[in-house]
Amino acid sequence: MRALGISASPREHSNSRAYLAFALKELAERGVETEMVDLRGLMIDECQACYSCAKTKECAVKDDFQGVFARMMEADAILVAYPVYHASEPAKLKALMDRAGFLGRWTANDLAAGQGSGGYQWKGTAFSGKIGTPIAVARRAGHAFAFAQTLLWFTVNDFIVTGSHYWNVGVAGKGGAVNPEDDQEAYGILSHQAENIAALLKKLKA
Numbered sequence: 001m002r003a004l005g006i007s008a009s010p011r012e013h014s015n016s017r018a019y020l021a022f023a024l025k026e027l028a029e030r031g032v033e034t035e036m037v038d039l040r041g042l043m044i045d046e047c048q049a050c051y052s053c054a055k056t057k058e059c060a061v062k063d064d065f066q067g068v069f070a071r072m073m074e075a076d077a078i079l080v081a082y083p084v085y086h087a088s089e090p091a092k093l094k095a096l097m098d099r100a101g102f103l104g105r106w107t108a109n110d111l112a113a114g115q116g117s118g119g120y121q122w123k124g125t126a127f128s129g130k131i132g133t134p135i136a137v138a139r140r141a142g143h144a145f146a147f148a149q150t151l152l153w154f155t156v157n158d159f160i161v162t163g164s165h166y167w168n169v170g171v172a173g174k175g176g177a178v179n180p181e182d183d184q185e186a187y188g189i190l191s192h193q194a195e196n197i198a199a200l201l202k203k204l205k206a
């Protein structure tokens, strides 16, 4: 049982990373192997829409994406934590999602065969059967939209999405502060989220 946390704040000291670290700790306490990949400092360019991944099953843009995608492939559960920017995911995370989603689609499917039969015949994606959940962090508003944005990515890519007793959102960062402890409710939400992920992983791996 392996969980990968992807931290998508560009800041060295970050609220979203703090919530993610807590969620991973809760998973580790429930017997899940965890690791975190921090997008901070990594170069992940935007999807070029070249469609070469549909033919070669690899991304033509060579940067830090390949390393992150490999770790995503090894994980049974992926948690993505990020600051909300203008009610959306931050740009580097969006670039990762675009490239990982498209590559994951074409590593599991054949574009030519789909067209020849007059339509797509999807056989899942490279993410099929993995568990996914977002953690969206904002100072005041826009969590729900950004959270939904990431949920759409998880669900179109054939993830199994787990819930908690509330959305995984943290309220922190007024004026650039790093104050995740001000939202203790978020810790409770993430603790129960970890409980659900660990329980589901145990069933899936049984």
Ligand SMILES: Cc1cc2nc3c(=O)[nH]c(=O)nc-3n(C[C@H](O)[C@H](O)[C@H](O)COP(=O)(O)O)c2cc1C
Pocket (backbone or CB within 6 Å): 009, 010, 011, 013, 014, 015, 016, 017, 082, 083, 084, 085, 086, 087, 088, 137, 138, 139, 140, 141, 142, 172, 173, 174, 175, 176, 177, 178
């Ligand atoms: C470019 C930018 C856009 C932001 N947009 C929002 C927003 O739409 N809603 C909000 O409540 N906070 C917004 N914030 C505040 C951050 O979401 C908040 O400070 C968050 O805690 C930062 O997470 P981090 O500490 O992990 O980087 C924005 C911050 C930046 C830098």
